[in-house]
Amino acid sequence: MELFVNKLKEPINIDVNPVFGWTLDAEDFYQKAYQVKVYSGDETVWDSGKTLSDNSVCVEYEGNKLKSNSEYRVEVTVWDTKGNEYKGETRFESALLSQSDWHGNWIGMGDKYISSWAFQLRKEVELEDKKIRRAKAFVVGLGYYELRLNGEKVGDHMLDTAQTEYDETVFYATYDITDKLKKNNCFGIIVGDGWYHQSQLMNGAGIYGKPCAIMQVNIEYEDGTTSEVVTDWTWKVDYSPISRNNVYTGETYDARLEQEGWDEPGFDDSKWFEVVEDTRPKGKLISQLMPPIRVVKEIKPVSITHPQRGVTVFDLGENFAGLVRLKTIGFPGNEIVMRFAESLDETGMIDVTSSGVFHIRGVQTIRYIVGKQGEFTYTPKFTYHGFRYVELTGDFASQTVETITGLKMNTDLRQTGHFECDMPILNTLHQLLYNAFTSNAYGIPTDCPAREKCGWTGDANVIADTSMIIWDSFHFWDKYMMDTRDSKKVYGIWQNVMPGKRGCLDTVPAWGCAMINIPWYTYLTYGDKGILERNIEQMIAYHKYIHENTTDLIHNDHKYPLADWAAPYGYNSKEHFKQTSTAFFYMATVIIAETLKVLEKKEDVVEYEKLAERIKKKFIETFYDFENHTYGTQTLNSFCIELGLYDEGEDVKMCKWIVDDIKKHDGHLTCGHLGLRYIFNVLTKYGYNEVIKEFFEKDDYPSFGEQIKHGATTLYENWGVSNNQSYNHHFKGAFGYWLYNDVLGIKNTGIAYKTFDVKPMTIDIIKKAKGSIDTVYGRIEVDYSVGEYFKVKIPANTTATVYVPNKDLTYVKHVLSSGTYSF
Known part of the structure; x- marks a missing residue:
């Protein structure tokens, strides 16, 4: 039995009300009751008593007021439906609970x-x-x-x-x-x-x-x-x-x-x-x-070149965010300079274009002035870079792979999602997503590590639910929502960039709805109502702000018309800003209604449900092309199918339009960051997996294959391979949701995977896949080869509906309790 306090193991820094959770490794286990006891020394400060409940993820402390900088011991007893008893123990320490506890x-x-x-x-x-x-x-x-x-x-x-x-x-x-x-x-x-x-x-x-x-x-x-x-x-x-x-x-x-x-x-x-x-x-x-930012990986150069006299370029083999450790020999006063870039020019020198010198007004540079003659080792302290290549000048020693060591750094989020399958490009893309997201997890979800390093809400909005599958990121997103609330207090508006003073105008729905969507996604993933309680006031206020910026329920124009960012073929977001913004208005309305149900504020639910119906009706009347069955783009059709913004029966025709438009573009997608979150889910749902396969086999513009052929080790901001873009943008990675939801087939059908389905939906193009998700109940594992074997592990206190695929692509349905199964 493994116990957690505020989703942490034996924390020493708790300054909020404790919340307890636990996992067990037990077969055919359903929890019937629990008892939590909390001790301070020999004193019992809380005893929940034996409580009839299957809640094992978020049991709130209801005892005596905690004391600052104190130690507590926790005992948990759990009973299952068969009368078996399980016990576990953990500890935690409080931090400084009041501002008055600070004496310095x-x-x-x-x-x-x-x-x-x-x-x-x-x-x-x-x-x-x-x-x-x-x-x-x-x-x-x-x-x-x-x-x-x-x-x-x-x-x-x-x-x-x-x-x-x-x-x-x-x-x-x-x-x-x-x-x-x-x-x-x-x-x-x-x-x-x-x-x-x-x-x-x-x-x-x-x-x-x-x-x-x-x-x-x-x-x-x-x-x-x-x-x-x-x-x-x-x-x-x-x-x-x-x-x-x-x-x-x-x-x-x-x-x-x-x-x-x-x-x-x-x-x-x-x-x-x-x-x-x-x-x-x-x-x-x-x-x-x-978790703090830490060095999570050391990287050695894969090649060392000398493109000019006195210039050494180290290729670290992958694009990442972090620092380097320099180890060399020098003499007093000798200045050694390192510059950092994501790419090289045709002469082999670093090309700093993609690192945004126009924005940061300089080049990512480290200067070290030697103090004493002899060998030294140096690591910078208060900066970081986005880079693959390091240019070294002023070092008169012989350079080796020991001269430069890359130090990959990020907020040290535990990886909870693992994925692999028999379509190699998907494994590569999963790794590129991993590299890009971790490169942008720096206390906030940044957009890119070399240029802006800003908390763009639009990037967060589209990648959040995917990231919650692959990383244990509850506190990361809880903190970011705090940043958005604080930013509104300080600046009086909701900004496109939060936190910080950059701002970039008042936010638009495709960006700002992060403040509505992220609390909801976090609740669905981790089962903690606290994040809804902390954010519901802002959720409602921002929804009201959107509503006030509509005319007859259709969103007005905006001087910064952000929509499907970085779509190819010269896409102009202004042309579809109203559609995109109004669709997010509808999405926000539905989510707030569901949130109010969870918070048992049912008197307000009907108001939002009726508003959602009105928005849907007006949206379809205003924007839908009934003759051609489209909202005009692959992204909008995919997004609106996902949201249910269609009349009965039109969804099938809308998806067919997407497929025809993909064929019109020679098998390519026209999606930007937003469309990539939804289009694969939609194509899979309606049985167009061959279209997906064809896209992933492409290696010309616009495709992931082109960028991988170009040497990509992270996700690029735009389609294509131009240096005039960021080479490390995680927001293009929202397709990762599809990898887990449809390729592995793990679908959360309840709250925090209390109930879930396992139904791989791409078995006509992917025959083998293997992976797992660590949920708050424990690990879900899936390993299959169509028609040969199907293995699944179901964590304790959950129920899964498992669909085992046959060679003829039919399924056999099983409803299973916790345990490990082979078919």
């Missing part, structure tokens, strides 16, 4: 701060000479920080903490440092600009304030006494060797400015400055429950 101050350099120059803070502390039972550090630096203790980095977080709308919310991190403390200690904090002091773009309009930091260390001794260390006026500060840092354009590290031992006890800081309290108002400090 925000500190920085004050007027001595130089823009883009990172600084370092230090404080020596002598502790009492007695055994420490427990010690935790709560810390954040704005924009980014690195915590150091006695000469070593604490933890493995990178670019910490996640970007937020800082005037409303600031995340802090929590570390267990019990084993790192000594009698004499030195705490150090290096502070960089991050997103809090984004000076590169918008002529300084992206700046919230000057970088600063706050920390509190709570220490508990074996004898029951306590002490704490906080940031205050007694700390000292000085400039670090990082003389320039920017999330977009890179970092300069001058090793000649290193002060050896600065973060260790006994260092002479008499020439350092006194810190200055930073009094600029900031948002509420809350614990970051979402």
Whole structure:
């Protein structure tokens, strides 16, 4: 029996009401009752009593008020319908539950701060000479920080903490440092600009304030006494060797400015400055429950070339987001420069066009100035890049594969979806989707890692439900919804880009409906009503905003008419903006009605259901071409079939129009980011799998095959292979939903896969497939070869309807409880 607290394993940073869940590995298991007990030491702070319920994913704590920075033990007993009893145990710790629990101050350099120059803070502390039972550090630096203790980095977080709308919310991190403390200690904090002091773009309009930091260390001794260390006026500060840092354009590290031992006890800081309290108002400090950004993979070069004298280019073999570690030999004052790009030009030099130099006003660049002669190793701290190729100049040593190591970084989301089949291009595309999404999971869902690095709501809207299958992303999306709520509070409008100061006008429905769709998708995937409760007010408000921007239920024009982005053949989104926006208005209305049912606010449901009927009627009357059975594009037909925006019987004809239009385009799709989420589902539903197969066999424009032939290791923003685009855009990967829903055949028919179907729908073109989804109930596994074998694993406390395919493409239906089955 595996237990979770707020969907985390033994967390030490809970600052919200605990929610308990558990999974079991048991056959033919249906839960009849549970009992949850929570203890603080020997005291029982909550006993749910034996509760008749099959709920095993979201049991809310209803006990005594939790105390800050305290330990709790959880016992769960479960009974099944056969009378069997199961027991499990876990633990969790609370973080700082109130702003008044913070006893330190925000500190920085004050007027001595130089823009883009990172600084370092230090404080020596002598502790009492007695055994420490427990010690935790709560810390954040704005924009980014690195915590150091006695000469070593604490933890493995990178670019910490996640970007937020800082005037409303600031995340802090929590570390267990019990084993790192000594009698004499030195705490150090290096502070960089991050997103809090984004000076590169918008002529300084992206700046919230000057970088600063706050920390509190709570220490508990074996004898029951306590002490704490906080940031205050007694700390000292000085400039670090990082003389320039920017999330977009890179970092300069001058090793000649290193002060050896600065973060260790006994260092002479008499020439350092006194810190200055930073009094600029900031948002509420809350614990970051979402996983931090970490280095998740090290990548070695696959080739090393010298396209010009003194220039070395390393090909790391794949496009990704992160950093590099440099290991070489130098002499004092020698400047080594690394530049980063996604592609090469015809001479073998890096081509920085796709990295958006026009946008970021520079090239992704790292400069290292050698301090001492000899070998050194260096990894940047407060920037990251989107790249495959590294150009190295100024290094006079011999370059080898050990000179440069790629460090792939992202918000460390656990992979929950796995997929493979006997159509090789689908396996490749699944990997490209994996690479693209993780490259854009950086505390927020960004659009691309080399150019904008922004939280475009349209990208999030289209990829969210797919990502929830492949990654454990509940806290990732819960946090992003918090960002959207905070952004509205700060700027007074819902922006196309959130969080942050870039904004890009008030959002349009195909983008802004992320604020309605994502909470709903998250509830359907994870079964936690809390995300609906936290967002229902905004969902209703944004729906009202859409409604107010319609005339006779049809959406009005907008100065930024975003619709099916990056569609081929010169598609003009303005021509279909009203159709797309009104379709999303309908979708939003239906989802809010369903959300209100879940929240048991049934008195409001009828209003939205009636409105949905009116929108549907008006939409069809206004936009549908009854003679040709179309809304005008493959995307709109697919989307509207998915939504049910058609009169009875027209769906079949609409799909036939899609197929005819694909044939008209010589087997190619005309979809942009939005259409790719729906078109494969629709073609499969109506039996046009051969059309899908033909598309995936294409290797000319516009096709995935063309881009794979071009060497793609991620998904491109546009169709084609032009360098004047981002080569790492996850929003083109929403087809991943189809891979799991139709190729593997795993369809969520209830809430959080409490009930689900397994019915592969592409067996006429795909004969073998294998994969799994880790749900909140446990892992669903499917492994089949049509007409030969069919294996399925069903997690405890769920029911599956399984359709086993025969060689003649018929199915045999089975309704199954938990267990592992072979047919």
